[in-house]
Amino acid sequence: DAGITQSPRHKVTETGTPVTLRCHQTENHRYMYWYRQDPGHGLRLIHYSYGVKDTDKGEVSDGYSVSRSKTEDFLLTLESATSSQTSVYFCAISLLLVLTGTGELFFGEGSRLTVL
Amino acid sequence: SQQGEEDPQALSIQEGENATMNCSYKTSINNLQWYRQNSGRGLVHLILIRSNEREKHSGRLRVTLDTSKKSSSLLITASRAADTASYFCATALTGNQFYFGTGTSLTVIP
Numbered sequence: 001d002a003g004i005t006q007s008p009r010h011k012v013t014e015t016g017t018p019v020t021l022r023c024h025q026t027e028n029h030r031y032m033y034w035y036r037q038d039p040g041h042g043l044r045l046i047h048y049s050y051g052v053k054d055t056d057k058g059e060v061s062d063g064y065s066v067s068r069s070k071t072e073d074f075l076l077t078l079e080s081a082t083s084s085q086t087s088v089y090f091c092a093i094s095l096l097l098v099l100t101g102t103g104e105l106f107f108g109e110g111s112r113l114t115v116l
Numbered sequence: 117s118q119q120g121e122e123d124p125q126a127l128s129i130q131e132g133e134n135a136t137m138n139c140s141y142k143t144s145i146n147n148l149q150w151y152r153q154n155s156g157r158g159l160v161h162l163i164l165i166r167s168n169e170r171e172k173h174s175g176r177l178r179v180t181l182d183t184s185k186k187s188s189s190l191l192i193t194a195s196r197a198a199d200t201a202s203y204f205c206a207t208a209l210t211g212n213q214f215y216f217g218t219g220t221s222l223t224v225i226p
Contacts, residue, residue: 031212040218041218042120042216042217042219045214045216048212048213050212090158090159092158092159094214102146102147102208102212104161104164105149105151105159105161106161107158107159107160108158109157110157110158
């Protein structure tokens with residue numbers, strides 16, 4: 001298994017509260033991603049990072065912010081959680097291979113967030 | 117909007133049969149990948165096919181890519197009960213941005 005740890009694995013919170021999910025990797029990979037998974041929508045990219053302090057938005061970034069102050073940690077923050085953000089959140093990492101210009105994703109086990 | 121869409125949404129077959137699932141996407145891609153997800157777990161990479169490739173094999177997996185039709189198929193031969201999972205295609209628009217489809221739920225009946 002790729003060395004990816006997500007925390008917390010389960011969280012129940014109330015609408016309007018801030019929530020931070022953490023993704024920690026031991027692989028020293030440059031690229032890190034946050035996805036959310038919802039029935040009928042598959043996985044949707046929220047934000048990704050291509051290096052320390054280098055991040056960019058994905059297709060569903062509204063209501064989310066991220067930070068990457070160290071190579072190994074990528075934080076996803078919901079400043080004021082809403083019920084529509086109830087989901088399973090997956091972190092992934094990727095080693096972009098210079099020769100091929102692409103790579104594969106390695107996923108964490110997911111963080112299940114319920115916003116009441 | 118979703119970059120990829122899998123078809124069918126759900127598939128149920130007998131053990132030993134072949135399973136075929138399809139993926140359609142919307143824009144030009146660098147490569148296309150297939151992933152598997154067991155219930156309650158993270159996704160696991162199965163196979164990658166580059167935009168200049170038409171077919172690729174890995175064990176019991178065969179992937180085809182038709183860039184003119186913007187579609188790909190994943191064939192699992194001689195399916196086993198352990199193949200029961202959800203399967204997702206993912207497209208890379210550039211080398212490092214990956215967008216997933218909605219997935220196909222495969223059930224293999226022993």
